Amino acid sequence: MRTAVRSLLLGCLALVASAFAPAAEGERLKCVATIPDLADIVREVGGERVEVKSIAKGPENLHAMVIRPSHLVAVSNADALFQVGLSLEVAYVPALVEGARNKNVFPSAPGFVNCSIGWKAIQVPEVLTRQAGDVHPQGNPHLNLDPRGGAFLADRVLEALSKLRPASTDYFKTRHADFVARIDVARKRWDEIGAHFKGRKIVEYHQEYDYFLLHYGVERIGTVELRPGIPPTPNHLAHLIEVMKREKCEVLLTAPWSKNNFVDRVAEATGAKVVVLPSSCGGVEDSETWIKMMDTVHERLAKVFGTPIPPRQ
Secondary structure, eight states: HHHHHHHEEEEEEEHHHHHSSSSOOOOOOOEHHHSHHHHHHHHHGGGEEOOOOOOOOSSTTSSSSOOHHHHHHHHHHSSEEOOTTTTTTTTTTTHHHHTTTGGGGTTSTTTTEETTTTOOOOOOSOOOOOOGSSTTTOOOOGGGGGGHHHHHOOOHHHHHHHHHHHGGGGHHHHHHHHHHHHHHHHHHHHHHHHTTTOOOEEESTTTTTTTHHHHHEEEEESSSEEEEEEEOHHHHHHHHHHHHHHTOOOEEEEOOOGHHHHHHHHHHHHEEEEEEEETTTTTTTTTTHHHHHHHHHHHHHHHHTTOOOOOOO
């Protein structure tokens, strides 16, 4: 009887250990990404040697993700968890990692991948206070919407995958080089489009597109939010409408998650055109990959500004 019980316990322990063991060299790495942009880039670099799941699907507010049991299961079985970082996922990733109890993706493990390491962030607060709203202590986290962000994130993904699967490093490097080469081709077109954006004025709902705007010299004269993460008050909206009329600002940027009554009210009062832009891949039509998403962001802005849109290559 004791022998049977002992064998059963050893069998259970073996099953638990195998569930949380790193993938063998011949197996595909199980990867979880917090946003579809990272999932796309992990697929581009990892190819057939990875399988990837994304927690976010695209239209959501990335600051207020709702975690589901399926997310917990995915992280529990993952060899790697890729996150943007800069506190974008701080509301849910720590609890998700703790709940998954997977040593492969603990913060000290190679499978816990912070893809913002080395990125020069903007809007880093000098003083942290709740009065400033939902600010991020390390700066604006929306680097995925910077035209330079795709290549930067691909570099971080290459580093991580190569550490997790050293024998496949050459394979990953080849795929990474091909992806970056396609980004370089796309960026020539984006720069051609963006050259007409300098000096234009816009208002945005949330400060999601500031890397993009800064890159092309677009002037943001205000936000619909009172402060990051804080809905507007009637007084704030009245002031914003006054400023937009005075500055002759005719473009209002919003993401799918923030296309709401506040945006409609400002647009109606000012005559501004509302442009819905993706805040991550899959957020709008024709944005399923990172390159397609950036194509769509450039083209939608060019259309509302009335500037040239060269054909995609």
